[in-house]
Amino acid sequence: MLALIIILRRLTLTLEPLLEELRLLAAHARNWRTETGIPRVAMVQGDVPAHALAAVYEPMVNLILRGSKSMTVGDRVFNYNPASYFVMSVDLPAVGEVHPEATGAPYLAVSLTLTPERIATLLADLPPVKADPQSGAFSVAAVTPELLDAWVRMLRLMNSPEDIPALAPVYEHEILYHVLKGPHGWMLRDIASPGTMLARIGNAIRWIRHNFADEFVVESLAGQEAMSVSAFHRHFKSVTNMSPVQYQKRVRLLHARTKLLARQQSVTSVAMEVGYRSVPQFNREYARFFGRSPLKDAASLRNDADDAESSLNHHV
Secondary structure: OHHHHHHHHHHHHHHHHHHHHHHHHOOOOOOOOEEOOOOOEEEEEOOOOHHHHEEEEOOEEEEEEEOEEEEEEOOEEEEEOOOEEEEEOOOEEEEEEEEOOOOOOOOEEEEEEOOHHHHHHHHOOOOOOOOOOOOOOEEEEEOOHHHHHHHHHHHHHHHOHHHHHHHHHHHHHHHHHHHHHOOOHHHHHHHOOOOOHHHHHHHHHHHHHHOOOOOOOHHHHHHHOOOOHHHHHHHHHHHHOOOHHHHHHHHHHHHHHHHHHOOOOOHHHHHHHOOOOOHHHHHHHHHHHHOOOHHHHHHHHHHHHHHHHHHHHHHO
């Protein structure tokens, strides 16, 4: 036990200088997705509005630099902090919650959006690994000094934008390499390898996400991916922690929330546009998922967003 404590203390001493430099580099992030000028790399800071945390998340590696975050996917909850990073390998509707440090310093994080094409370029140089079908397509892993060091060099490019075209692809490959070598790297390998179970479910997920307002037949989606209906249901649930119908419903509700926040449409028109044929059903399912009626939820979120912006301006 004493030896483990010593190892953890040494690791913390190694990680802290890297984390501190990353915090300084990302210090101008706002409480919404803030672009860095580096392709696929973004950052966020502060009390992020609830509607931005309940969303359909793209495949990504998310690294927290300060504070902590929880992610709820289906009925599973993941918690992570600056000692860990979150990997999501397919598009997933999820609900997040961020927390500042105990000192009151605002939450701060950076992310790298994943693309199968860039991951595929690394696969030939990595030894094969066995997939863990029980892990789904998302998980939390411990950070390493090597991974943080690659992130530092990536974010330093914000100070020398002329170097981004030449060096950003190199550092992106290095970040992906360390994630691929990590405990959940198999998820990234599978989404970049056509024909794997995860890649086939990923195809179905993309279809549902892009056609969420349309009715679909599960048998048809299963047939497109050469699966039986029972196997398709089983694998879809293992990847997303939701059934195909639950996935579609959550995507519909998240899109409806975004439209209501824009104040441009009535509840009835929004319900119809996202695929509902019954407004009372839409109201029931919306209130069940978000805890409030559509109109009350939109009004409350607008107030929360104004308060969050004021709080961030106070800290910056």
